Amino acid sequence: MAQLVEGISRTFNEFLLLPNRTSLECTPAAVDLRAPLVRHVAGEASAIELRTPFTSAIMQAVSSPELAIALAREGGLGFLHHNRSVEDQVADVRAVKNFKAGFVVSDTNVRPTDTLGHLWELMERTGHTTAAVTDDGTASGRLLGLVTSRDFHPQRHDAAALVSTRMVPVEKVAHSSDDIGLSEANARLWEERLDCLPTVDESGRLRHLVFRSDYTDNKRFPTQLVDDGKRLRVGAGVNTHDYRDRIPALVEAGVDVLAFDSSDGFSDWQAEALTWAKKHYPEVPVGGGNVVDGEAFTFLADAGADFIKVGVGGGSICITRDQKGIGRGQASAVLDVAAARDAYRDNTGQYVPICSDGGLLHDYHVTLALAMGADFVMMGRYFARFDQAPGAKVPTRDGFVKEYWGEGSSRARNWQRYGQGGRGLLFEEGVDGYVPYAGDLHEGLATTIAKIKATMVSCGAMDLATFKATARLTLVSEQSFQESHATVTVRETAGLD
Numbered sequence: 023m024a025q026l027v028e029g030i031s032r033t034f035n036e037f038l039l040l041p042n043r044t045s046l047e048c049t050p051a052a053v054d055l056r057a058p059l060v061r062h063v064a065g066e067a068s069a070i071e072l073r074t075p076f077t078s079a080i081m082q083a084v085s086s087p088e089l090a091i092a093l094a095r096e097g098g099l100g101f102l103h104h105n106r107s108v109e110d111q112v113a114d115v116r117a118v119k120n121f122k123a124g125f126v127v128s129d130t131n132v133r134p135t136d137t138l139g140h141l142w143e144l145m146e147r148t149g150h151t152t153a154a155v156t157d158d159g160t161a162s163g164r165l166l167g168l169v170t171s172r173d174f175h176p177q178r179h180d181a182a183a184l185v186s187t188r189m190v191p192v193e194k195v196a197h198s199s200d201d202i203g204l205s206e207a208n209a210r211l212w213e214e215r216l217d218c219l220p221t222v223d224e225s226g227r228l229r230h231l232v233f234r235s236d237y238t239d240n241k242r243f244p245t246q247l248v249d250d251g252k253r254l255r256v257g258a259g260v261n262t263h264d265y266r267d268r269i270p271a272l273v274e275a276g277v278d279v280l281a282f283d284s285s286d287g288f289s290d291w292q293a294e295a296l297t298w299a300k301k302h303y304p305e306v307p308v309g310g311g312n313v314v315d316g317e318a319f320t321f322l323a324d325a326g327a328d329f330i331k332v333g334v335g336g337g338s339i340c341i342t343r344d345q346k347g348i349g350r351g352q353a354s355a356v357l358d359v360a361a362a363r364d365a366y367r368d369n370t371g372q373y374v375p376i377c378s379d380g381g382l383l384h385d386y387h388v389t390l391a392l393a394m395g396a397d398f399v400m401m402g403r404y405f406a407r408f409d410q411a412p413g414a415k416v417p418t419r420d421g422f423v424k425e426y427w428g429e430g431s432s433r434a435r436n437w438q439r440y441g442q443g444g445r446g447l448l449f450e451e452g453v454d455g456y457v458p459y460a461g462d463l464h465e466g467l468a469t470t471i472a473k474i475k476a477t478m479v480s481c482g483a484m485d486l487a488t489f490k491a492t493a494r495l496t497l498v499s500e501q502s503f504q505e506s507h508a509t510v511t512v513r514e515t516a517g518l519d
C-alpha cells in the first residue's frame with residue numbers, strides 16, 4: 023500500500039522567524055555571509071566558500087557570462103546553462119574565466135584598410151570613442167594602432183579615407199604585455215597621462231584595453247569570489263545524457279564547479295553520472311539534484327555529490343506539480359533534507375552542503391531558507407530581472423519587464439526532454455513570461471543582503487552556521503499572515519497628492 027509521508031507540505035509563506043537576544047557586537051557590519059559550497063570534512067572549511075550565499079539558476083534566461091561575472095564579483099556563483107552545444111557553453115566558461123576587472127575586451131575594432139566612414143558608424147553603434155586597429159579587425163588580431171574620436175571627425179575628414187591615414191601607429195602607442203596587474207596599469211595611465219593602455223600577448227596580438235575611467239572599479243567589489251589565480255569562479259550545469267563529452271571540455275576550459283541539472287535527481291542515471299564524474303575528475307566538485315527528501319539526499323551523497331540541490335516544482339515558472347503531480351512545499355523539503363545532511367555528517371564525518379533552489383519570491387524567503395538549513399540558495403526569477411540577465415527588456419504601460427522562461431517550457435527547446443516517448447515535446451513543465459525589470463544586479467543584491475543581515479541581527483546571529491543552529495521559526499495562521507501586511511491605505515495609493 024502507498025505510504026503517506028508524515029507532515030504537511032509547507033512553503034515559506036507559512037513561516038516567520040522569532041527574534042533572539044541581540045548582543046551589542048551583533049551589527050549588520052559584523053555579519054558574515056560566507057557559506058560552504060562543496061563537501062568537506064565536518065568542522066573544517068570547504069575548499070570553495072561562497073562569500074555571499076547566492077547562485078544563479080541553470081537557465082537560458084538567467085545565467086549568461088555577464089550575469090555570472092556580476093554575481094561572482096558579489097561573492098556568489100553563476101551556473102552557465104547546458105541546453106546547447108558543448109562549444110557554446112565552453113566559450114561562456116572561458117569568457118568568465120578570462121574576465122579581468124578593469125581589463126576590457128575591445129568591442130570597437132577596425133582594420134587599417136577600413137574607411138573612416140565605417141569607423142564612425144561603428145563608434146556610433148558601440149558608443150565607444152576608442153577603437154583598436156588590428157590586422158584582421160578583431161579584438162584578438164595583431165595590434166597595429168589606436169584611433170580615437172580625437173583623431174578624426176566626419177565633418178573634417180573624408181568618409182572614404184582609410185583608417186591608416188588617421189590612426190596612431192602601434193610604435194607610438196604606449197602598450198604593455200598582458201601579465202601587467204591592474205594597479206600597475208593604473209600607475210602607467212596616470213604617470214604617462216594616457217586615456218587607454220592596450221595589452222598584447224608575446225606575438226603582439228591584442229588582449230585587453232585598460233581605461234583610466236575604470237580606475238575605481240575593483241574597489242567596489244571587496245567580496246569577489248576568485249580562484250587561486252585571482253580569476254572569477256564560475257559553475258556550469260551538466261546533464262545525465264552527454265556528460266562524458268561535456269564534462270571534459272568544461273574542465274579543460276577551467277570551470278570551477280559542475281552541477282547535474284534535473285527536475286528529479288533521485289535516479290540511477292544521476293548516481294551513474296556522479297560516479298563517472300568523481301572517478302574521472304576527482305578534483306572538480308560536482309553537485310546533484312534536485313531532491314525533496316532525506317532519502318534522496320543520502321542516495322546522491324552516497325553517489326559522491328559534493329552538494330545537493332533541493333526543490334521540485336516550486337520555481338516561479340514551474341508547472342511540474344500541475345503537470346506531473348510531483349513535488350513538495352519548499353520549506354518542508356529544505357527542513358527534511360537539512361536534517362538528512364546533519365545525520366549524514368554525524369554518521370560519516372562529511373558535510374555535504376545543500377542549496378534551496380526555486381520559489382524564493384521575497385527577500386525574506388532567502389533568509390528563511392538559510393534559517394531552515396540551506397547552505398546557499400539558487401534563484402532564477404530573482405536574477406532574470408536584472409540588466410545583466412540575457413532576457414530582452416520590454417517596455418509596458420507600467421514600466422519595463424524582462425523576459426523569463428522555464429527550461430521545461432516549449433521556448434527552451436530543451437533537447438533533454440524530447441525523449442518523452444513521442445516526437446517533439448509532449449507536454450511542458452514550465453511557462454514563458456515576464457518579470458518586472460529591476461535594474462543593476464549590484465544594487466539589487468545589495469538591498470537583499472542588507473535585509474538578510476538585518477534579520478540575522480534580530481536573530482542574534484553574526485554568521486550563517488550560528489543562524490541555522492539558533493533560529494526559532496513559527497508557523498503562521500492565515501489570519502496572522504494577513505496581519506503581516508500594512509493595514510492602512512498607503513500614501514502613494516491614497517489619491518490625495
Ligand SMILES: NC(=O)C1=CN([C@@H]2O[C@H](COP(=O)(O)OP(=O)(O)OC[C@H]3O[C@@H](n4cnc5c(N)ncnc54)[C@H](O)[C@@H]3O)[C@@H](O)[C@H]2O)C=CC1
Binds near residue numbers: 080334342380
Ligand atoms: N526543479 C524543478 O522543479 C524542475 C526543473 N526543470 C528543469 O528542466 C530541465 C530539464 O529537466 P528534466 O526534464 O528533469 O531533464 P532530465 O534530463 O533529468 O530528464 C529527462 C528525462 O530523461 C531521462 N534520462 C536522464 N538521463 C538519461 C539518459 N542518460 N538516457 C536516457 N534517459 C535519461 C529521465 O529519467 C527523464 O525521463 C532542467 O533544466 C531542470 O532543472 C524542469 C521541471 C521541474
Ligand SMILES: O=c1[nH]c(=O)c2[nH+]cn([C@@H]3O[C@H](COP(=O)(O)O)[C@@H](O)[C@H]3O)c2[nH]1
Binds near residue numbers: 080339381430431452
Ligand atoms: O517546473 C519547472 N519547469 C521549468 O521549466 C523550469 N525551469 C527551471 N526550473 C527550476 O526553477 C528554478 C528557478 O526558480 P525561481 O524562478 O523561482 O527562482 C530553477 O533553478 C530550476 O530548478 C523549472 N521548474
Ligand SMILES: [K+]
Binds near residue numbers: 287288289
Ligand atoms: K525518480
